[in-house]
Amino acid sequence: MTVLAEPEITRSRPDASQMARWAISDALVMTRRNLLVWLRVPAYIVFTVVQPVIFVLLFRYVFGGAIAAPGSGGYVDYLMPGIIGQTAAFATFATAIALAQEATKGVIDRFRAMPMARSAVLAGRLIADSIRMLIVILVIIGVGYAVGFRFQNGVGGAVGMVLLAEAFGVTVCSVSAFVGLAIKDEESVQAFGLIWIFPLTFVSSAFVPIATMPGWLQVFANNQPVTLVINAMRAMALGGPQFPLNPALWESLVWLAGVLIVFVPLAVRSYRRVG
């Protein structure tokens, strides 16, 4: 009989600190894997970067002329925080689709039969997607600068806006992760799993002042979380009396925390139930 030599590392039961170190390193390996995939597929890059850039140009030059915006900077300044928020939300389509694919193809099963940390698939996905999101946001800000956008509220405000956009994106990611893992079918995810993102982003203050909408729609638009987040982002980017920071900021943080508290456990639960 062959005596199989076991690696030293597997012989004893790992302690808590070792487990934590593995959880971090496994999440980072998964992050690297996911980012490599993104960089290898031109279609993903086009979808995630080129599409928001087209939105910037479309709203700046095609629709923008017809939209009167409050504030001193004109429509382009009003628009950019909205586009950035919408981009963060749309970026999560990729989260849902990737997880749905991995669930149906049996990839997640394979990972779960390995000694890797249970958290690594979801954590690696969220970290990779927030890095991807940050890259896209920075590209869009660059494009915005080229078409006349300027931050009006200093570096602190600009950094705050990007951070809030990231927090918003990660929150929507948690919902998308749940949707992707629960539905598990790529076409269904694309067809209706994330359809709610459209009304939430378009019926908000992202592209047009809410005052221009019919009254019944204003009730929804004024009170839904995307408007609150974008108002707070706009306040940080532009400052000034037309764009008050509060209560939009704390209200949006409460919303984001609430959504995370609900959807992170749901996503984890559907991850456990995959297959």
Next chain:
Amino acid sequence: MGVQHIGDAIEVSALHKSFGKVHALRGIDFTVPRGSVLGMLGPNGAGKTTAVRVLTTLLRPDSGRVVIEGYDVVRDAAAVRRRIGLAGQATAIQLELTGRENLEIMGRLSHMPRGSVRGRAAELLVRFEIADAADRPAKTYSGGMQRRLDLAASLIAEPSVLFLDEPTTGLDPHGRLGMWEIIRELVGRGTTLLLTTQYLDEADELANTIVVVDRGEVIASGTPDQLKDQVGGDLLEFTVPDRARIDEAVQAVAGLSDAAPTVETESRRIKVAVGSHGSTALVEAVRRLDAAGVETEDLALHRPSLDDVFLAVTGHAAEASSNDRGHAHKSPSTGVPA
């Protein structure tokens, strides 16, 4: 639970698993000695994949016990995962990444020391004949290469027990043969292997022991030869070109064994079950037919195939395998008795 396993790498007892009203596993028992190959054979939906999912810690059993290398799959799941490898019908290969990247990522996720991952991946790429394509994205690989890469990924951390869930399903004949060769080589290195298959010839070819699973139960088990003996051992077959002389031929071979010869009138084919005395019976048959002056064609001795085993123990054919691979054949019992 210690590591005091005497010689069994896998012990399964009274394993039950239901999904709602569907009883996927209804009390499965078997053991797999270290270094041996167990073939789990059954049609689609028999419960093979459910069994593999329980054995690899992916599903909790409702009741029963599974011990892998001395560790319970429920209580010591983490310890089990450090000792097993799994490759399935679906590959875990990320097609956008290169073969090398795929292996290195799997190695890192198996908590191999960073320094040894690179060398181990390179070694596997050579051994599985992917070295030339190691730095190309896996989506440019053939089906057989992707499957080999997937198998290599499951071996990266040198598991002592390997589970292969239908490793050749969907491969072309060339790919299947290549896979068989690799599996044989693995077993030669002492890896314990459990493989599921719908292909009877595959279990016959690769496994030391076979358990036949149908509707969530083990309905037969043994070595391939033992299973074949259960359905009557060797079978003598020949064709009589001249239809008028069939009766004479039947009379000539009738005394060869206790079993009566069967005749398929249409094909003019005669079969006699001759137990385990195949060679003697063959010589005797030639002598008698010659003495009777009956001309025959294609006189041959067949060991029963596992298709016959399946039909005998389940009462139905292993539909998924024999049908879609085009060698459905009639068993003696479907012939017209003489």
